[in-house]
Every structure is written in C-alpha cells, then in structure tokens.
Amino acid sequence: MNNVKEPLIPSIGVITDVRIDTPDVKTFRVVTPEGKKAFLHKPGQCAMLSIPGVGEAMFSITSSPTNTEFMEFSIKKCGCVTEWLHQAEVGQQVTIRGPYGNGFPVEEKFKGKDLLFIAGGIGLAPLRSVINYVRANRADYGKVDIVYGSRSKDDLVDYNEIISEWMTDDGINVHLTIDREQEGWTGHVGFVPAYVKELNFTTDKTAILCGPPIMIKFTLQGLLEMGFEKTQIYTTMELRMKCGIGKCGRCNIGDKYVCKDGPVFRMDELEELPDEY
C-alpha cells in the first residue's frame, strides 16, 4: 500500500471514528476504503494527511504498530487543515501518505530498559504509539513510568485509555498532573518539569520526552540535574513540512531534515544541530 514509487501522490483514507479527547483535540481513526490499515509504520513515525483543496499536513501516528486494523491520529485544532478535520464526520475521506521519519528505536535501544515517558498536552500523541507498542511487547521492556501533564483535567488526551488500560497494567506507573487546582481533581497539581524532579526517578532509565518547547527545555534541565546523561534522553520534533522526503527544504536544521533524519532525536544528537528549532 505504501506508495514508494510515487512519494508525493497520496492514497485514500477513510475516517471511521472520531473521538473527542479534549476541547481542542480529537482522535481520528483512519483506514483504506477497503477497511485495511493504510501502511505499516514504526512507533514515532508520521504520515501526511490532506483534504484536497484545504491542504496537507504532517501528523504523528498515535496508534501503535501492533494495531493491525487501523491508524489513529490525535489532532489539535490549530490551523486550516486541523480545523477542517475537526468538523469532519465519520465516513469522510482524506488522503494519506507515509510513513515518514525514523521513529523511536524501540527495538535497537529501548529493549530491556526501564522507560520513563514524559509528555505535556498534545505531546502525548506520538508517545502513545510507543507506550502501546511497549505494552503489547511487555516482556521485552522493563518498568514503565509515565509522567503526563496538561493545563486541566479536561485537556488530558486519551484520559479514558490512561485510566482504564495503562493504570491497570502491571509494571506501569502513571503519574498525572495538571497545571492548576480543579474541582473534582484529587491528583497532583503542578508543572511537568517540577513533578519529574519531585518523583525523583532513578537515573538508570531511558527517558522519552514530548511536549511544548518550554516543557522540554525545563524537563531536560531537570533530568540532567538528576544525573541523567543526554544519551539516555530522546525527544521527537515538530517543524513545518511539505514533502516528507527531505527535498522541499522546510524542515532543514543544519545538515539534517527533520522529516527524514528525525523526527526522533537523542538529546546529544540534537545538541549537535544548530539551535534553530
């Protein structure tokens, strides 16, 4: 199904389910017109979705590769394409092409390790793919900690899945936090970077970060203070993209193209790039 020969020509996808996650995030389930998964992918890889006449944009595939039936995209409303998608109904066709990017090194580097996922807001979307991949291959990975925060309880993406599936799994500890006190919230209150330090994790874990730049910056700082090495920390990046194949020039940082060489970078690799992201 993957259109290798014609990288810029997409194929058809059908939205078969729309889930309202938060006031500005919806999760879309996409399959081919035949009801199959559009293509195989690795956790952390992305796909180009488009609505002809509106535009095309890159989204991380939030469902796990172990899901063989469909793909899911958690999409925040913040521009032309996403606003259009947010008013789309089940049965709506879109175009899809991919997969793009390197993905997380779940086999090469994460296997056998204790994993610490740290996400803020919509930043959970690309990590959900990895988390569910790890859950599906539980024996291959060590202990899993997930620190996830957002502005309020209503802004936590995938809240139901977190509560009913992740929290009930053996060997997975979920630590939720919201920015400010809220009625009915009995969990932790505070920003993600501070919470991570508070939780005082052992430094033998591999950390996987995704969230707003400011969260990444302070969480990274905190992890380094706790004694983590940059080689233990991974993140995934977001830049404007058009082609997805490292040719249109948009996501170029130094000698790297985020769409092709990224979006996943290890912190020490990221620091070698010019500070322009």
Place this chain on the structure above:
Amino acid sequence: MRKCKVENIYTLLGEISKNAKLYIPVDQVNGAKFTEYAEGLTLSNALKTERSIKDFFFPQTENLVDFKVSGKIIEIIDNRSEMEDFVIFGARACDVRSMEILDRVFLSEPVDTYYANRRAHGIIISMACNRPAETCFCSTFGIDASKPAGDIVCYKGENEYVFEGVTEKGKNLLEKLNAVTENGGEDTAKIVQTEIKTILDKLPLKDVKADKFGKDKTDKFFNAPEWKTLSEACLGCGTCTFVCPTCQCYDIKDFNTNSGVKRFRCWDSCMYSDFTRMSAGQPRPTQLERFRQRFMHKLVYYPTNNDGIFGCVGCGRCLSRCPISMNIVKVMKKLGEGDNE
C-alpha cells in the same frame, strides 16, 4: 569530435528539432531566454540566459496530481501524460553543474519521479563560455568554463562549431547528426579553450575561495557575528533563490477549480518568513536566520551531505539581480576573513 561550419548551425539545429523539442537561447525583451526552436530564430550571443536550465527539469510550478471531491468521497487523478524527449542547446558550464547538484537531491531515495522523468527525457548540449563575465566565479567551485560537462559539449570557434559526445545519449544524438557534421574540430576546440582560459585568468572574482567552507563547518560559521551586518539590508524578496540554478525548496499547494482540485508544486524560498512558520512557532523569526539558512545550506549543509560538493555554481545571477547588491561572494569574503576559529 564532429564539427559544422558556423553558417550551417541552423541546419544542424533544424535537424535536431525534427526528432525532439529543441530549446535554444534567444534574445528576448528581458534578456536571453531558452526558447523552443523554430526556423528564423537567431541564437543569442549572451553569456547567460536570465533563467537557468533548472526550469526544464524542476519547473517553477507543476501540477502534481488532481482530485475530484464529491461529498465525503475523494478521487485521486494522476493526469501526467507521456513525457517527450527534449534537447537544450547552449547550456553553460555552471548550469550543467547545477544539474548534478539537483540530481543529488531529487534522484536520491525516495526518487522524485517528476524530476527523474524529465532528466531521463532531456539531453543537454553545453557550450563552452567564449566570454566569461565579471560576475562569473564558477572556478571557485572547480568548474571549468572552457570545458563544461553535459551530454554533448560544444565549442564555438571563429568559423565552426565543434561537438564532442560525452554521455551515451549525447553520443547517440551526435551520431544522428552525421549528415550535417563532419569529423574534426580538435584544433578549434583547443584554441577556444585557450582563449577562454586567458579571460578566466583576468576575471575580478577569480580569487574568491570556498575552501574555508564545506563539510562539517556548521559550528564554525553558524554563530558568526558577521551574519548580522550581512543580513541587515536583506529585503527578503527571494529573488536570489528564484534565479539560482541550485535552489530547490518548494511548496505544495491546492487550488480549487470548477472541475476539481489541482495540487501544484511551486518554487518556494527559505528567504520568506512563511517558509517555516507554523502554529507551534517560528524557528527562523528574523531575516538574519533566513539569510543565514540560504548561505549555510549552499556552503556548509549541502557539502556535508554531498561529499563536499558546494551548493553554488558561481553563475553570478544573484550578483546581478539582488536589489541591495548582497550576494554569496560578499558572504564568503566577509565570513572567510572573520576570525571564527
């Protein structure tokens, strides 16, 4: 080598145009332009066409794919037609090198099939530069204006044109022209080359050196203080990127027409703020970052990814076109003299 008398060149061009679309440089209102050959057209004597031969392989706009949308249903229509063979006559050494630079982008995996198709169908007849100009600095990048690359190389002597088939498809085309050419011309080619070299030695930009730049020099130049003064007057007009034979950045945009949606690929420019702006922020907030990107890409990033080959060919088009007279030569001189160690 094969040759033909100067007065017979139009017979030869006519012969080529029998089997393929032929484009030759012709003087137009706004300078020389590659124009489809027709009887009566006269070859331009200009050194350079205003636009490079990039346009033939990576056009300014092209229709990638069409869509028909009815309700929730989308139909994808690949409306590409069979590509015809075409021949470009009179490409200069700089422009021919630019194809090698673009090839490394568009023909690397995953191959850009639109570009690859045009490359497969195009034949380039290059022409040694009889009169290199003061804005020329191709030798900075190891290009020899007296011996360009190309499928066929042509030398224009006083009385005859000399042709040398280089690639397989060039040799095949030259063979088809046996009726209008004859053997010989080696002496003429040598004379032409010597004359060109004499001029090259006198060019004002012949001493511009690129050796301080290249592979893995990002750290050395990225934070150089010179970028501020260099970029200060940049208008962000993007002219340099549009006349550049190696600039390859593009945009993909949809247009609603009465009969459906057409998806186009259009040239874009890293000089524009919109190029990298997204809802999450702007990684290149001022003209300094955009200006720096263009030159760092040509002088450092591209060479890092492509065996040290620079992304500039020294054609000088940006030198004559920039409205504020800023250009890559000034950038190289300024950064090169600065102590950025």
